[in-house]
Amino acid sequence: MTESFSAPHAVDSRQSGSGSPAPALPSAFRAYRLAVPPVSGIARPRLVVLCAVLGIGTFLLFCWGLTVGDYPIGFTDVVRALGGAGDPGTVLVVQDLRLPRALVGLLAGVAFGVSGALFQTMTRNPLASPDMIGLTQGAGTAVVAGLVLGWDAGLGTQTLGLFGALATALLVHLLAWRRGTTGYRIILVGIGVSWMCSSATDYLMAKGGRFEAQAALGWLVGNLNGRTWDETRPLAVALALLLPASLLLGRLLRTLQLGDDVATGLGTRVQSVRLAVLLTGVGLIAFATAAAGPVAFVALAAPQIAQRLARTAWPPTVASGLTGALVVLGSDLIARTLVPGTELPVGIVTGVLGAPILLWLLVRANRAGSGG
Known part of the structure; x- marks a missing residue:
């Protein structure tokens, strides 16, 4: 129309x-x-300006992160090395050693942000993120099972994480189905599945040996250390396919904001749209988690930050993705420079920064529910 x-x-x-x-x-x-x-x-001129500012900030932070390391490189030298110019040694360090890590952080941040925006818009609940409904926990359980029990069969963490997230999403969808699904049931079932996966992961960690437990813990925290092109390429291909789908679903998602009955009256196939959003969001979170680990709170916080900056009634998709990239790259920079000589996992920093946002959302939801 x-x-x-x-x-x-x-x-x-x-x-x-x-x-x-x-x-x-x-x-x-x-x-x-x-x-x-x-x-x-x-x-929406404000949203366009916001995306431009976030894009510029993300690029600057991306380049700044490439300057940090045992071999310091100037900002201008990094920019030249990205184009293949400058000293051959600098080009080697930037493109072969540091660029894969930065790209995984950038792409994973975009995936986390967009996935969180899709789930929060679909359920009309700011607490509905992959962290809260068990998707990242399901991916983590699959990876830990592969490392501890030897079930990987040479698949690697990327494939295991993908299978784990997809299996968890299918379980949540089936348990929440009752002549269709609703955002409320998806959240409630997802929270239960999340705790179930977390308990299974804790059991596997206790059952495994010291070496396997350390390897699993390093991945579970959310870590960009040692990332290579092997993690970067599958994530880039996945985003090239799933981001356009996310944008196409954006307009249909906005009709769901009006409620299922109104959306149905406007000609929207509510259950089909909800299933398409679920599959797209799961794909984004699965590939991002498989590449960078379950980086905490990014999918929860990034859409909420973007929504308040844009002043829209729902989390804007593009701005949420750029905000997620900014959060992951900034947190990784803090993790690498906070303690001299030590590179902390990026998930520790996002957890420290994201926990207050979760508490604020819970307090705000409680006040809204009590009419205060």
Whole structure:
């Protein structure tokens, strides 16, 4: 269905995630409805500016991270080395040794952010992220089982993590199905499955030997240390396929914000859209977790940060992905420089930064539920 207007006019998009109106926006940052028959849409200058700022910040942080290491390299030398120019030794260090790690952090951050935005929009709940509904825990259980029990059969952590996340998503979907699924049931079932997977992982860690337990723990925390092109390529291919699908699902997801009955009345196949979103989100989180480990809280926090910066009624997909990349790259930089001579796992830093955001969301949800 298309709509035509004689002239673009402002559309009020200042509704905050809490249901109360946000402060008035300058006219330059308000949303405008545009129509060029047969296509119509809404232009949001603020969101465009936000994505541009986040993109520039991500690129600068990406290059800055490449300067850090045992062999210090200047920022301008890093930029030149990315293009293949400059000293051959610098080019070797940047492109072969440091670039895979930075790319895994960048791509995994985008995947975490977009996946979190999809789940939070689908369920209309800011707490609905892959961390909370068991997907990352399921991937972790599969990887630990492979390392401790020797079930990997040469598959590697990437394939095991992918199978674990997909199996967990299927289990959640089946347990939440009752003439269809709802966001509320997916969250409740997902929390239960999450605890089940966490308990299974703890049992496997206790059962395994010291070497296997250390290897599993290093992956479970969320770690970018030692990443190579073997982890980068599958993640890049997955994002090349799944990100366009995420953008195509964005408009259908926004109809789900109106409720299942209204969305059905508008011609949206609610259960088909929900299944497509689930599969797309699971694919993103599975490949990202397989490459970087279950980096905590990024999928939960990034969409919420992006939503508040953009002042939209739902987490914006592109801005959420860029925010996730910024969070992972920034946390990795902190992890590498906080303790001289020691590289902390990136998941420790994201956990420290993300825990207050989770507490804030819980307090905010409690106040909204009590009418306070």
